[in-house]
Amino acid sequence: MKNKQILHDMFYPKQFSKKRYVIHKLTDRFTTFGYQQVETPVFEDYDLYNDVQGTVDTADMLKLVDSSGKVLVLRPDATIPISRYYTNLQEEAISSRLAYVLDIFRSTTEERSRTQAGVELFGERAPEADAELIALAVTSLKELEIPSFKLEIGHATFYKELLREANLTAMQQKQLDQYIQSKNVSEIVPFLKDLGLDATLIEKLRKIPMLYGDADFVIHEAENIISTDRMREELNYLSKVYQLLQDYQVDSYISINLGLINHMNYYSGIIFQGFAEGLGQPIMMGGRYDYLSRSFHRETPAIGFAFEVDLLVQLLTCTLTEQEILRLDYASSERKRAIQLAESLRAANLAVIIHTPKKEKAYTESPELLVNADRLVYSKQQESKEFKTDQEFLDWYIRKDVE
Numbered sequence: 001m002k003n004k005q006i007l008h009d010m011f012y013p014k015q016f017s018k019k020r021y022v023i024h025k026l027t028d029r030f031t032t033f034g035y036q037q038v039e040t041p042v043f044e045d046y047d048l049y050n051d052v053q054g055t056v057d058t059a060d061m062l063k064l065v066d067s068s069g070k071v072l073v074l075r076p077d078a079t080i081p082i083s084r085y086y087t088n089l090q091e092e093a094i095s096s097r098l099a100y101v102l103d104i105f106r107s108t109t110e111e112r113s114r115t116q117a118g119v120e121l122f123g124e125r126a127p128e129a130d131a132e133l134i135a136l137a138v139t140s141l142k143e144l145e146i147p148s149f150k151l152e153i154g155h156a157t158f159y160k161e162l163l164r165e166a167n168l169t170a171m172q173q174k175q176l177d178q179y180i181q182s183k184n185v186s187e188i189v190p191f192l193k194d195l196g197l198d199a200t201l202i203e204k205l206r207k208i209p210m211l212y213g214d215a216d217f218v219i220h221e222a223e224n225i226i227s228t229d230r231m232r233e234e235l236n237y238l239s240k241v242y243q244l245l246q247d248y249q250v251d252s253y254i255s256i257n258l259g260l261i262n263h264m265n266y267y268s269g270i271i272f273q274g275f276a277e278g279l280g281q282p283i284m285m286g287g288r289y290d291y292l293s294r295s296f297h298r299e300t301p302a303i304g305f306a307f308e309v310d311l312l313v314q315l316l317t318c319t320l321t322e323q324e325i326l327r328l329d330y331a332s333s334e335r336k337r338a339i340q341l342a343e344s345l346r347a348a349n350l351a352v353i354i355h356t357p358k359k360e361k362a363y364t365e366s367p368e369l370l371v372n373a374d375r376l377v378y379s380k381q382q383e384s385k386e387f388k389t390d391q392e393f394l395d396w397y398i399r400k401d402v403e
C-alpha cells in the first residue's frame with residue numbers, strides 16, 4: 001500500500017530530467033514575457049497567513065515551532081508572500097512582473113508538497129494584462145506539447161453578486177460553491193428554497209452551472225441573468241479579454257465557465273484553471289486578486305497563475321535524449337593526460353567519468369575511452385575507433401553529434 005506519509009515522492013534520474021526540462025521551458029518562456037524570477041523563504045510566520053483573510057485554511061498548513069516558541073509554517077502558497085514582498089517594496093522600483101518555481105506545502109494534498117511554477121503581475125488592471133498573462137499560460141502548455149489541454153476562464157464574484165442581498169453564512173456559501181462546482185443542479189434548487197430565497201433569484205442561480213462552453217454562447221446566456229451594474233461591467237471585461245485572446249490566436253484552447261470555483265478565496269475578478277485530458281485535477285490555476293494587497297496596507301491590482309509542475313511532468317509525451325556519459329580509463333603512465341582530457345570534454349559540456357569500475361548496469365551501454373601512451377581507443381557497444389592524438393579525439397568527439 002502506498003505510504004501516505006511520504007513527503008515528496010522521489011524523482012529518479014529519468015523523471016527528474018523531465019522535471020528539469022519542464023522547469024527550464026517554463027522559466028525561459030516566463031522570461032521572454034518580461035518576468036523576473038524570485039524565491040521566497042520556506043519557513044514563514046504563521047501570523048502572515050492568519051492575518052491575511054481568505055487564504056489557505058489554517059488547518060491545511062504544516063506548522064512547526066522554533067526554539068523560541070514561535071509558530072512557523074512551511075510555505076503554503078506563493079502568491080501571498082510575493083504579493084507582500086511586492087507591496088512592501090513598491091517604492092524601490094522592483095519589477096512588477098515576478099516569476100517563481102517553488103515547493104508549496106499543504107497537508108490536504110497527498111504528497112504534502114508539490115512544485116509550482118508561476119507568475120504574478122502587479123500594478124495593472126486591464127483586459128490587455130489579463131489576456132497577455134493567459135496567452136503566456138497557453139503558449140507554455142503548447143510548447144511543452146501537453147496533449148489536449150483546455151483553459152477554463154470564469155469569474156470569482158460574478159454569481160456571488162446575485163447573492164449580495166441573500167446574506168448567506170460562510171458555511172452556506174461553501175455548500176453552494178460545492179453544488180455549483182459539481183454542477184449538481186438537482187440539489188441546488190431545494191437547497192436555495194430551504195434558505196428562503198426569492199424564486200427569480202433561484203432561477204438565475206440554477207443557470208450558473210450551465211454557463212460553460214463556447215464563449216459567445218456563455219456570454220450571451222449570462223446577459224440574461226445580470227442584475228447589477230457590477231455584473232454587467234465584469235461580463236464586459238471578460239468578453240473583452242476573450243476578444244483579445246482571439247487576437248493572440250489562442251481562443252481555441254479557451255472555454256468560459258461561470259460556475260468555475262477556485263479554492264483560494266483571495267480572487268476578485270477573472271479566474272482560470274487549466275485541464276488536460278484524462279487528469280481529474282487542474283494543471284494550473286490562477287486569477288485576478290486586486291485586494292489581497294490591502295492586507296499589507298496598500299492597494300495594488302494583481303493577477304497571476306501557477307502551474308503544477310509535477311503534473312506536467314506526468315503528462316509530458318516528448319522523449320528527452322539523455323546525455324551520454326563517457327567512461328575514461330587510462331594506462332597508469334597517462335593519468336595526468338587523462339585528467340586534462342576529461343577537463344577539456346567537461347569544458348565543452350560533455351559528461352565524463354574517470355576510471356570507475358564498470359559495475360553499474362546503467363553504464364554498460366556508455367561509450368568508453370582508453371588512454372594509452374601511443375593511442376586512444378574509443379569504443380561503444382560493438383564499434384571502436386582509434387586516435388593518435390588527444391586533439392584528434394576531442395575534435396571528433398565534441399562534433400560527432402552535430403550535423
Ligand SMILES: N[C@@H](Cc1c[nH]c[nH+]1)C(=O)O
Pocket residue numbers: 077078079118119120264285286287303304305306
Ligand atoms: N497561488 C494560487 C495560484 C495563483 C498564482 N497567482 C494567482 N493565483 C494557488 O496555489 O492556487
